[in-house]
Amino acid sequence: MNAPFHPPLGMPPKAHLPMPPQDLHNAPPAAPLPRDGWRTQAARGFVFGMAALITAALGAVLYDWFQAEGLQWVEVGVMACGLFAAFWIALSVATAFLGCLPRKPLVPGGGAPHDIAIVQPIYGEAPQPIITAIEALLRQLTESETPHRFTYYCLSDTRDPAKVVAERLALADLAQRLPGVGVHYRHRAQNDRFKVGNIEDWVTQWGGAHHAMLVLDADSVMTAESVMLMADTMAARPRMGLVQSIPRLLEGSTIFGRMQAFSNTVYGTTLARGLALWAGSAANYWGHNALIRTTAFAGAAGLPNLPGRRPFGGVILSHDFVEAALLRRAGWQIHFLPQAVGSFEATPQSVIGHVLRDQRWCQGNLQHLRLLGIRGLHPISRMHMFQGAMAYLTSVVWFALMVLWVLIGTGQGDGAIQYFSETNPLFPAWPEMELVSRILIVSLTYGMLIAPKLMGAIMVCLGDPSLRGVGGWGRFWLSVLIEVVLSVLLAPTMMVQHIIAVGRTLLGFDTGWKPATTHQGLLTCLRFHALEMVLGLVMCGLFVAGALTVWLVPVAVSLLLAPVLSWATATAPQWALSVMKTPQSASGARTVPHQPKLARA
Numbered sequence: 001m002n003a004p005f006h007p008p009l010g011m012p013p014k015a016h017l018p019m020p021p022q023d024l025h026n027a028p029p030a031a032p033l034p035r036d037g038w039r040t041q042a043a044r045g046f047v048f049g050m051a052a053l054i055t056a057a058l059g060a061v062l063y064d065w066f067q068a069e070g071l072q073w074v075e076v077g078v079m080a081c082g083l084f085a086a087f088w089i090a091l092s093v094a095t096a097f098l099g100c101l102p103r104k105p106l107v108p109g110g111g112a113p114h115d116i117a118i119v120q121p122i123y124g125e126a127p128q129p130i131i132t133a134i135e136a137l138l139r140q141l142t143e144s145e146t147p148h149r150f151t152y153y154c155l156s157d158t159r160d161p162a163k164v165v166a167e168r169l170a171l172a173d174l175a176q177r178l179p180g181v182g183v184h185y186r187h188r189a190q191n192d193r194f195k196v197g198n199i200e201d202w203v204t205q206w207g208g209a210h211h212a213m214l215v216l217d218a219d220s221v222m223t224a225e226s227v228m229l230m231a232d233t234m235a236a237r238p239r240m241g242l243v244q245s246i247p248r249l250l251e252g253s254t255i256f257g258r259m260q261a262f263s264n265t266v267y268g269t270t271l272a273r274g275l276a277l278w279a280g281s282a283a284n285y286w287g288h289n290a291l292i293r294t295t296a297f298a299g300a301a302g303l304p305n306l307p308g309r310r311p312f313g314g315v316i317l318s319h320d321f322v323e324a325a326l327l328r329r330a331g332w333q334i335h336f337l338p339q340a341v342g343s344f345e346a347t348p349q350s351v352i353g354h355v356l357r358d359q360r361w362c363q364g365n366l367q368h369l370r371l372l373g374i375r376g377l378h379p380i381s382r383m384h385m386f387q388g389a390m391a392y393l394t395s396v397v398w399f400a401l402m403v404l405w406v407l408i409g410t411g412q413g414d415g416a417i418q419y420f421s422e423t424n425p426l427f428p429a430w431p432e433m434e435l436v437s438r439i440l441i442v443s444l445t446y447g448m449l450i451a452p453k454l455m456g457a458i459m460v461c462l463g464d465p466s467l468r469g470v471g472g473w474g475r476f477w478l479s480v481l482i483e484v485v486l487s488v489l490l491a492p493t494m495m496v497q498h499i500i501a502v503g504r505t506l507l508g509f510d511t512g513w514k515p516a517t518t519h520q521g522l523l524t525c526l527r528f529h530a531l532e533m534v535l536g537l538v539m540c541g542l543f544v545a546g547a548l549t550v551w552l553v554p555v556a557v558s559l560l561l562a563p564v565l566s567w568a569t570a571t572a573p574q575w576a577l578s579v580m581k582t583p584q585s586a587s588g589a590r591t592v593p594h595q596p597k598l599a600r601a
Contacts, residue, residue: 009175014206019203019302030331043274044380081397082401088390095278096270099272103277109232114148114234116151120134121198121215122156123218124163125218135178137224138178148231154183164187194315212291214230214290219250221343223342229339240332242297244324245343250347250584251584253349256350259483261582266470267453270455289343301327303315311510312366316371317367318361324381355528363501365388368388406548457480470581478579483580489561493565496562528563540556
C-alpha cells in the first residue's frame with residue numbers, strides 16, 4: 001500500500017504549522033474587525049424585520065380565526081407550530097427578495113501573489129471522474145496569467161487497498177501529463193477523525209508552505225476563472241480568512257437529479273445573493289469549493305472532540321459551520337462570493353440517495369445545538385448553526401401541526417371546535433370568518449411557499465431575456481411548473497424522512513456512510529418508503545371516516561404514492577432530458593457522474 005511512485009507522487013518537504021484544538025468555553029483575544037457596513041446592517045434589519053412582520057401578520061389572522069369561540073389548547077398548539085414554521089418560510093422569502101436587489105460585489109485586485117494548495121480529500125470514490133475535473137482546472141490555471149501559484153494535493157482516506165492502488169496509478173498518470181504542475185498524493189493508514197482529521201493532518205504537516213488552501217470535495221468542479229477571482233479577492237484583504245463560492249449543482253441524469261439542479265440554479269442563486277448580503281463578513285463555510293487562509297485556519301479553527309457519546313459527543317461532524325464560526329470569532333472575515341459562478345458539485349440522483357445523505361447531515365447539524373453556547377461567536381454565526389438544525393427540526397413541527405389539525409377536525413381535545421358532522425362527514429364546516437382573513441391566510445401560506453421560486457425564475461428571465469441558456473421561454477416556464485409540482489408531491493416524503501433522521505439521531509444511532517446507487521427498483525422503494533405508505537393509508541382511512549380535513553388529503557395521497565414517486569423520479573426518460581435545463585449545462589460545463597461521498601464527516 002506504500003508508494004511505488006516517487007517521484008512524481010512524493011510529498012514535498014514538510015512545512016509544519018501548529019493547529020491546536022480551540023477552547024470552546026473561553027474566547028481567545030481577537031484582532032479587531034471593523035463593523036459591517038451600513039448596507040449589510042440594513043440588509044439584516046430588512047430580512048429579519050420582514051420575517052417577523054409576516055409571521056406576526058399570520059399570527060393575527062390565525063388568532064382572529066380561532067378566538068371567536070374561545071381559544072382551546074389544540075388551537076394554541078396550531079398557532080404555535082404554524083407561526084414557528086412560518087418564520088423560516090418568511091425568512092426565505094425575505095432573503096430571496098433581497099437577492100433580487102443590486103449588490104456591491106467584493107472587488108478583487110491588489111495584494112501580493114499567494115501560494116495556494118488545492119487540497120481534495122477523497123474516501124473511496126472512483127478516481128477517474130476526480131482526475132477529469134481536476135486536470136481541466138490545473139490546465140486552465142497553468143495557461144492563465146494569474147500571479148498566484150497552485151499545487152495539487154490528493155488526500156486519500158480510502159480503506160480498500162485495491163482502490164488505493166487505483167488512486168496512485170491515476171495520480172501518477174496525471175503528474176506525467178502535467179509535468180509543470182505540482183501533483184501530490186498522500187494516503188493515511190487510519191482515517192482518524194474522518195474529514196476533519198484528514199485536513200488537519202495536511203495543515204499541520206504541509207500547510208506552512210502555502211498562504212491558502214482551496215478545499216474541494218471528490219465531486220467538485222471549478223473553473224480557473226472563479227478560482228483566480230477567489231484568490232485575487234483574498235490577496236487584496238489581509239484579514240479575510242475564508243471566501244466561500246456558491247456551488248451550483250451539475251445537471252443530473254435522472255428526473256430527480258435534474259429537478260435538484262434546476263431548483264438549485266434557478267431559485268438558489270437568488271437566495272444565495274440575498275444570503276451573501278445579510279451575512280456580510282460573518283458568512284458560512286460549506287466544506288468545499290472554498291478558499292481558506294492557512295495560518296488563520298490553523299490558529300483559530302482546530303476542533304476538539306466533544307465529551308460524551310455520539311450523536312452529540314465525539315468528533316464534530318458538520319465541522320464546516322463550526323470552523324467558520326471560530327474563524328470569525330478570532331477576528332477573520334468570512335465572505336460569500338456569488339460572482340464566482342464557475343463552482344459546481346454533484347447531487348444524488350434519487351430520493352433514496354438524497355435521504356441517506358440527509359441522514360448524515362442531520363446527525364451533524366443537530367450536534368450544532370450543543371455548540372450554540374460557544375463563547376464569543378458572532379450572532380450571525382450562531383444563526384447559521386441554528387438554521388442548519390432547523391432545516392430538519394422544522395419537519396417535526398410541520399408533522400405536529402398536521403396532527404393538531406386532525407385533532408381539531410375530529411373535535412378531540414379540550415373542547416375543540418367540531419368541524420365535521422355525521423350528516424356531512426366529508427366536508428368541513430369552518431368557523432365564521434371574515435373574507436379578508438380567508439384571503440390573507442391563503443395568500444400568506446401559499447404565496448410564501450411559491451414566492452422564492454417565482455423571484456428566482458424572474459431573475460433568470462432578466463439576466464437572459466431570450467432564455468436561450470435554459471431552452472427558451474416555453475421550455476423554461478414548463479420546467480418551473482414541473483419542478484413546483486414535483487416539489488409539492490415529494491415534500492411530505494421529505495418531511496417524514498427528516499423526522500426519521502431526527503429520531504435516529506436523538507436515539508443515538510450512528511448513521512455512518514452508506515453508498516446509494518443512482519437507480520433503485522420499485523421493490524427497493526417500497527421497502528424504503530414503507531412508513532410513508534402506511535401513514536398515507538391511515539390518513540386516507542381517516543378521511544373516508546370523516547375524521548380528516550380536506551386540507552390534508554393531498555398530503556395523504558403524496559405519502560401513499562411515495563414509493564412510486566421515488567422510483568419514477570430515479571429514472572431518466574427522454575422527455576426529462578429536454579426540460580429543467582440549467583445555464584451551466586447550456587454553456588458546456590462538464591458533468592461528473594454522481595458518486596457517493598462522506599459528506600461533512
